[in-house]
Amino acid sequence: MSVTLFDPTQPEATTRQVADYATFDDSSDGTDSDAELMHSPDAPVKKVFIATQGCQMNVYDSEKMGDVLGDSHGMVVTDTIEDADVLLMNTCSIREKAQEKVFSELGRWRKLKEQNPNLVIGVGGCVASQEGDAIQKRAPYVDMVFGPQTLHRLPELYDESTRQHGVKPKNRIGTVDVSFPSIEKFDFLPEPKVEGFKAFVSIMEGCSKYCSFCVVPYTRGEELSRPLDDVLTEIDSLAEQGVREVTLLGQNVNGYRGEKDDGTICRFAELLHYVAHVDGIDRIRYTTSHPLEFTDDIIDAYHLPEMVSHLHLPVQSGSNAVLAGMKRNHTIDVYINQINKLLNVRPDMHLSSDFIIGFPNETDADFEATLQLAKDLNFDHSYSFIYSKRPGTPASDLPDDVPLAVKKERLATFQKVIVDSTLAKTQAMVGTVQRVLVEQVADRHPDELLGTADNMRSVLFKASNEQKVDLLGKFVEVKISEFVSPHMVRGELVGVLR
Numbered sequence: 381m382s383v384t385l386f387d388p389t390q391p392e393a394t395t396r397q398v399a400d401y402a403t404f405d406d407s408s409d410g411t412d413s414d415a416e417l418m419h420s421p422d423a424p425v426k427k428v429f430i431a432t433q434g435c436q437m438n439v440y441d442s443e444k445m446g447d448v449l450g451d452s453h454g455m456v457v458t459d460t461i462e463d464a465d466v467l468l469m470n471t472c473s474i475r476e477k478a479q480e481k482v483f484s485e486l487g488r489w490r491k492l493k494e495q496n497p498n499l500v501i502g503v504g505g506c507v508a509s510q511e512g513d514a515i516q517k518r519a520p521y522v523d524m525v526f527g528p529q530t531l532h533r534l535p536e537l538y539d540e541s542t543r544q545h546g547v548k549p550k551n552r553i554g555t556v557d558v559s560f561p562s563i564e565k566f567d568f569l570p571e572p573k574v575e576g577f578k579a580f581v582s583i584m585e586g587c588s589k590y591c592s593f594c595v596v597p598y599t600r601g602e603e604l605s606r607p608l609d610d611v612l613t614e615i616d617s618l619a620e621q622g623v624r625e626v627t628l629l630g631q632n633v634n635g636y637r638g639e640k641d642d643g644t645i646c647r648f649a650e651l652l653h654y655v656a657h658v659d660g661i662d663r664i665r666y667t668t669s670h671p672l673e674f675t676d677d678i679i680d681a682y683h684l685p686e687m688v689s690h691l692h693l694p695v696q697s698g699s700n701a702v703l704a705g706m707k708r709n710h711t712i713d714v715y716i717n718q719i720n721k722l723l724n725v726r727p728d729m730h731l732s733s734d735f736i737i738g739f740p741n742e743t744d745a746d747f748e749a750t751l752q753l754a755k756d757l758n759f760d761h762s763y764s765f766i767y768s769k770r771p772g773t774p775a776s777d778l779p780d781d782v783p784l785a786v787k788k789e790r791l792a793t794f795q796k797v798i799v800d801s802t803l804a805k806t807q808a809m810v811g812t813v814q815r816v817l818v819e820q821v822a823d824r825h826p827d828e829l830l831g832t833a834d835n836m837r838s839v840l841f842k843a844s845n846e847q848k849v850d851l852l853g854k855f856v857e858v859k860i861s862e863f864v865s866p867h868m869v870r871g872e873l874v875g876v877l878r
């Protein structure tokens with residue numbers, strides 16, 4: 381991956397090839413080629429600070445924002461907000477009171493702009509998509525607004541914003557773009573650059589499932605898949621740069637339907653086979669999935685050794701009545717059946733899920749069913765949240781009738797089950813041999829290497845100076861001897877795979 385946004389150990393100057401940047405020429409029409417011409421070897425390098433909220437899709441998008449501005453304007457990403465010439469907020473509307481939190485953070489950024497009037501402020505992501513030009517109406521110091529599907533147009537938006545500096549928001553033209561322009565964004569993103577052995581690859585945008593509580597179909601649009609060739613070209617390029625593990629990203633990757641060169645459609649299971657055949661890629665993860673499209677051909681793909689023995693399959697509730705209210709369009713039996721089929725192919729499968737506690741009309745019995753499901757399936761880990769209304773979603777019309785105190789009590793009970801299960805799973809790793817991708821010398825234990833097991837646990841093991849060089853980026857076998865923390869274990873190296 382070309383940018384590690386929040387890794388303080390990452391020297392800024394190495395985050396990308398730095399091209400220098402000069403001031404704008406008013407006669408420019410703002411195209412990318414203009415931007416190329418405007419680079420000057422003597423001008424100071426501009427810095428962009430990107431604050432990311434939300435999911436892995438947003439983390440991926442933030443990296444791409446850094447990439448496009450690096451490519452077009454020679455900007456480098458900085459982790460120090462006070463050093464930045466451009467501030468970007470990549471927002472998430474999943475959080476409660478998301479809009480208010482965005483405006484409150486923008487209020488802090490406004491003070492920075494008062495000290496430095498040339499500072500350019502941009503708001504992207506799902507809240508931007510929902511609010512559009514209302515953001516500039518309420519916060520006129522925001523220079524540009526863009527959605528998840530238009531982040532590739534950031535260079536043009538930036539050029540327009542700097543040109544129209546000081547113009548009132550209502551008179552500005554072309555500084556807000558929250559459209560859904562098919563899937564063109566990927567055609568305009570620079571070649572991926574990576575530092576490390578793992579990378580995210582976005583294979584689709586949006587979601588067409590319309591779960592009643594979720595804003596994603598309204599903020600990211602309907603499902604749109606990248607063509608197969610584009611995805612494979614990106615993964616080829618990552619593999620050539622040393623990547624060994626890819627995580628395929630999308631709101632609902634199971635719904636992938638990428639066009640092939642011959643005009644036919646490649647579905648997700650077939651894509652997994654293609655990716656498994658990319659030379660150098662030896663571990664495939666993906667997120668996120670919907671049970672409705674977790675089909676038998678995907679389960680069958682787990683015969684591929686490259687498929688990791690971990691699945692994140694959100695279920696949200698263990699009650700059929702609540703699932704119906706959520707418009708998930710499947711029952712608990714369907715979910716359990718899918719898991720059982722998968723365990724037949726991969727008995728060592730590690731499972732994780734998402735849960736919403738306290739959805740409208742959730743009774744004690746509904747909650748007990750959710751708790752029982754978590755106990756029965758023995759999840760490796762899970763994400764659980766208290767329900768709250770999201771503006772614009774169908775569920776927001778339902779009475780939010782579970783008292784907050786009840787929601788909190790149920791969440792605490794539920795999370796204890798999950799935490800206990802996580803602990804037990806990590807403890808049970810002691811004595812087993814795990815396949816580990818070696819990623820780095822451990823920061824706090826310089827005589828040890830650090831890697832990740834299939835089930836996402838961090839694994840430490842002693843290594844000689846020679847091994848600390850030779851084993852980076854390799855898969856090794858580690859016999860686990862010690863529980864370190866719920867998400868970390870320690871062991872001894874027993875074999876090198878490749």
Ligand code: SF4
Nearest residue numbers: 587589590591594596
């Ligand atoms: S499948 Fe996921 S992203 Fe799509 S609407 Fe449902 S919760 Fe939202």
